[in-house]
Amino acid sequence: MREIFKRAYDWIDERAKLGDLVDYMGKKYVPINRHSVWYYFGGVSLFLFIIQVVTGIMLLLYYKGSEELAFESIHFIMSKVEFGWLIRSIHSWAANLFILAAMIHMFSVFFTKSYRKPREMTWLTGMFMFFLALGFGFSGYLLPWNELAFFATKVGTDIAGALPFIGEPLLVFLRGGEDVTGATLSRFFGFHVAVLPGIFTVLLGIHLLLVQRQGMSEPIGEEGAEKGESKRMPFFPNFILRDLLLWLLVLNLLAILAVVFPWELGQKADLFASAPAGIKPEWYFLYMFQTLKYIPARVLIVDGEVLGVLVFALAGVLWTMVPFLDRKSQRGEKNKLIDYIGIFAVVYIVVFTILGWLF
Amino acid sequence: MRIPVLSAILALSATFSPVLGQSVRPDQCLECHQALGDPPVELFANDVHLQKGISCADCHGGDPTQEDMEESMSSKAGFRGVMKGDDISAVCGSCHSSTETMRRFGSRLSTDQFALLELSVHGQQGVSGEASILQCTSCHSAHGVVPVDHPSSRVYPLNIVATCSACHSNASYMQRYNPALPVDQLDKYRTSVHGKRNGKGDPNVAECASCHGGHDVRPAGDVKSRVYATNIPAMCAECHGDEGTMGPYGIATDQYEEFRQSVHGVALLEKADLAAPACNDCHGNHGAIPPGVASISKVCGTCHVLNADLFAQSPHELGFAELGLPECETCHGNHAIIAATDQLLGVDEEAVCSQCHSETDRPEGYAVAHMMRQLIDSLETETETAGLLIEEAEQKGMEVTEPKYKLREARQVRFESRTMVHSFDGEQFTEVVEKGLKTASDVKQEAAAAIGEYHYRRTGLGVATLIITILAISLYLYLRKIEKRPRERGHAGTSTQ
Numbered sequence: 041m042r043e044i045f046k047r048a049y050d051w052i053d054e055r056a057k058l059g060d061l062v063d064y065m066g067k068k069y070v071p072i073n074r075h076s077v078w079y080y081f082g083g084v085s086l087f088l089f090i091i092q093v094v095t096g097i098m099l100l101l102y103y104k105g106s107e108e109l110a111f112e113s114i115h116f117i118m119s120k121v122e123f124g125w126l127i128r129s130i131h132s133w134a135a136n137l138f139i140l141a142a143m144i145h146m147f148s149v150f151f152t153k154s155y156r157k158p159r160e161m162t163w164l165t166g167m168f169m170f171f172l173a174l175g176f177g178f179s180g181y182l183l184p185w186n187e188l189a190f191f192a193t194k195v196g197t198d199i200a201g202a203l204p205f206i207g208e209p210l211l212v213f214l215r216g217g218e219d220v221t222g223a224t225l226s227r228f229f230g231f232h233v234a235v236l237p238g239i240f241t242v243l244l245g246i247h248l249l250l251v252q253r254q255g256m257s258e259p260i261g262e263e264g265a266e267k268g269e270s271k272r273m274p275f276f277p278n279f280i281l282r283d284l285l286l287w288l289l290v291l292n293l294l295a296i297l298a299v300v301f302p303w304e305l306g307q308k309a310d311l312f313a314s315a316p317a318g319i320k321p322e323w324y325f326l327y328m329f330q331t332l333k334y335i336p337a338r339v340l341i342v343d344g345e346v347l348g349v350l351v352f353a354l355a356g357v358l359w360t361m362v363p364f365l366d367r368k369s370q371r372g373e374k375n376k377l378i379d380y381i382g383i384f385a386v387v388y389i390v391v392f393t394i395l396g397w398l399f
Numbered sequence: 400m401r402i403p404v405l406s407a408i409l410a411l412s413a414t415f416s417p418v419l420g421q422s423v424r425p426d427q428c429l430e431c432h433q434a435l436g437d438p439p440v441e442l443f444a445n446d447v448h449l450q451k452g453i454s455c456a457d458c459h460g461g462d463p464t465q466e467d468m469e470e471s472m473s474s475k476a477g478f479r480g481v482m483k484g485d486d487i488s489a490v491c492g493s494c495h496s497s498t499e500t501m502r503r504f505g506s507r508l509s510t511d512q513f514a515l516l517e518l519s520v521h522g523q524q525g526v527s528g529e530a531s532i533l534q535c536t537s538c539h540s541a542h543g544v545v546p547v548d549h550p551s552s553r554v555y556p557l558n559i560v561a562t563c564s565a566c567h568s569n570a571s572y573m574q575r576y577n578p579a580l581p582v583d584q585l586d587k588y589r590t591s592v593h594g595k596r597n598g599k600g601d602p603n604v605a606e607c608a609s610c611h612g613g614h615d616v617r618p619a620g621d622v623k624s625r626v627y628a629t630n631i632p633a634m635c636a637e638c639h640g641d642e643g644t645m646g647p648y649g650i651a652t653d654q655y656e657e658f659r660q661s662v663h664g665v666a667l668l669e670k671a672d673l674a675a676p677a678c679n680d681c682h683g684n685h686g687a688i689p690p691g692v693a694s695i696s697k698v699c700g701t702c703h704v705l706n707a708d709l710f711a712q713s714p715h716e717l718g719f720a721e722l723g724l725p726e727c728e729t730c731h732g733n734h735a736i737i738a739a740t741d742q743l744l745g746v747d748e749e750a751v752c753s754q755c756h757s758e759t760d761r762p763e764g765y766a767v768a769h770m771m772r773q774l775i776d777s778l779e780t781e782t783e784t785a786g787l788l789i790e791e792a793e794q795k796g797m798e799v800t801e802p803k804y805k806l807r808e809a810r811q812v813r814f815e816s817r818t819m820v821h822s823f824d825g826e827q828f829t830e831v832v833e834k835g836l837k838t839a840s841d842v843k844q845e846a847a848a849a850i851g852e853y854h855y856r857r858t859g860l861g862v863a864t865l866i867i868t869i870l871a872i873s874l875y876l877y878l879r880k881i882e883k884r885p886r887e888r889g890h891a892g893t894s895t896q
């Protein structure tokens with residue numbers, strides 16, 4: 041058996057020069073420090089994304105993205121297709137875990153200031169991927185065409201429509217018209233399975249390439265692993281196998297969630313029905329939604345909702361641009377202000393998400 | 400002969416009248432109009448207003464003390480002449496809407512008649528666009544008004560039917576206001592017990608105003624109308640629930656109480672379900688029974704059509720007729736009809752079949768009743784069991800939309816079988832129930848399969864978790880092994896180089 045593998049490897053190596061890659065991998069090391077645990081969340085995010093791609097393709101074999109058939113096709117997947125219920129449930133759960141893992145990954149990079157030179161582009165591609173992940177969540181939520189999804193999309197696109205100047209055309213662009221209709225569903229389906237994955241894949245490629253080229257960042261004050269001055273572990277096989285171990289655990293968690301808490305389908309959307317009470321967006325939008333509820337209808341001369349949306353948009357831009365704003369960390373000095381901002385952001389998100397959940 | 404008496408009354412009343420007490424001079428209005436032979440003067444001789452000391456001038460204005468016609472009927476003296484339109488009711492209302500004035504005349508009449516009239520259907524604007532449809536005088540007359548309990552009053556129970564029908568039986572008149580309203584109410588009324596007794600001179604039976612009200616007549620579709628569907632039972636009970644009124648006729652007074660507790664009463668009065676029958680739906684409105692029904696015993700079939708059709712083809716139709724038994728009422732009762740349950744069927748003590756059928760007396764019916772009850776009980780048990788299984792599967796998070804839909808079919812068959820009971824035909828009944836049993840059985844199987852699938856999934860999860868755990872432990876052990884190896888050789892697996 042070993043002989044067969046060796047011959048196969050030699051055959052490929054002769055043509056694809058695998059030796060160079062193996063040499064490169066063999067010389068690649070991952071630093072070991074008290075923040076090393078956060079390194080794994082990038083890998084977990086990647087794993088969950090792969091699961092999304094695989095389960096998404098499987099769902100695509102049966103899903104029909106039209107107003108008349110979307111709900112029915114998901115119902116068919118869940119009741120008639122062999123293991124369809126499992127695939128759909130895993131896809132829904134993995135979507136949420138993916139955003140959670142990406143958030144943890146993003147905050148860990150933020151707190152360890154890993155966005156410092158030379159990793160500004162890695163941060164930027166990561167942030168864009170995070171925004172795309174939110175877009176995946178928002179567009180995917182509508183696809184079952186159920187009551188909750190329909191009204192959550194209505195509210196969500198309404199908020200986008202509140203933006204000054206670009207709000208109205210943005211709303212029409214997102215909805216494919218003035219209202220949420222079958223046209224919105226077709227559009228969201230297109231975004232979800234073609235536009236977003238296409239852009240995401242390019243960004244992911246750049247992101248992974250940069251990570252491989254630059255290696256793992258070391259927190260300020262704990263540098264030296266690259267030069268062999270502090271503890272480190274080989275990327276291959278140690279780090280890869282540790283990643284794999286975590287992936288297995290995540291896979292098991294997903295299976296448990298999908299079987300014990302199967303994702304419900306709800307009632308089919310009725311365009312003429314009134315909105316059910318307590319419409320809420322997905323948990324990752326909840327803190328923003330809850331904030332908008334607390335802002336008064338008018339703040340001085342500005343519409344409260346517009347103000348809220350603008351503040352969040354500005355915060356998103358500043359957050360994305362942090363590698364260029366945080367000069368202190370760039371110089372290798374500790375920047376407490378960034379830590380405080382990060383802590384504030386985490387506390388704010390957690391508190392307002394809980395408030396949104398409760399009220 | 401009457402005229403001098405009239406003058407004497409007016410002279411006297413002018414002396415003592417609190418309104419007109421200023422003068423003892425004879426009423427010049429009467430003096431002159433008597434001489435002219437005006438009919439209103441003669442009518443006025445019996446008018447209740449005259450007896451209370453109210454003169455012509457109190458309504459028509461003018462100065463009755465002046466002999467000179469120019470002066471007595473001058474606008475300066477407030478002469479109004481013959482009033483028209485709403486001015487008529489306004490003059491009546493000027494006294495009849497004033498508690499103080501009415502009390503001064505020793506009257507206990509209600510003072511809200513005018514207000515009620517204005518809100519009533521008759522208070523709406525007439526086709527002329529200048530005045531209400533009715534004025535006070537339209538029903539009470541102008542110069543011959545007598546108390547309502549006086550046999551000569553136009554609104555006395557024996558006369559009011561003619562008063563109302565003067566307009567309501569006039570098709571060309573009614574067409575102007577409500578072409579959809581029938582004009583044969585009087586004819587129908589005369590066919591009813593109420594109408595017949597009224598025609599024979601009984602003033603205590605219901606006439607138009609008893610049901611529709613006097614001044615407050617509203618369209619039947621108005622929720623405030625006395626004859627709005629949900630108000631009818633209480634309205635009828637004003638007489639039919641009163642022992643004093645019903646005693647002389649020997650009619651029971653418990654119908655309303657029975658009806659309130661019946662399935663129809665609960666639907667109509669508590670749930671405001673207008674599809675449920677009120678008294679008139681079975682007993683008729685103006686006529687004796689609803690149109691198209693041979694007798695009240697067949698009235699149930701106007702709503703319960705399928706049951707009535709099946710009954711008409713059943714052996715009970717003839718049997719009941721021979722025994723002089725009413726159709727539906729024999730088993731279900733009349734005013735106190737409770738919701739029909741399966742307990743009515745069968746040969747148990749509470750079953751109505753056993754009232755006529757026993758093992759020895761009419762045994763064929765006994766056997767059919769026994770079999771029907773067994774089948775309907777089986778169907779109930781099967782559908783309930785299927786429902787419980789569906790519920791269990793749903794609670795386990797399983798997708799059971801299809802069997803749930805089928806369960807509705809099985810439950811529908813239960814209703815169908817209850818209807819089919821009225822055929823009293825064992826074969827027809829069995830055919831229907833077996834259809835339901837088959838559906839319930841399918842539902843049970845599908846629900847059980849869903850529950851089985853639930854356990855299969857859990858088992859699968861257990862196996863998958865076991866495999867993943869073994870893989871994870873193996874991986875962990877392998878990692879420990881490869882990370883230990885360099886240390887054994889004097890290097891850290893997690894190297895510092």
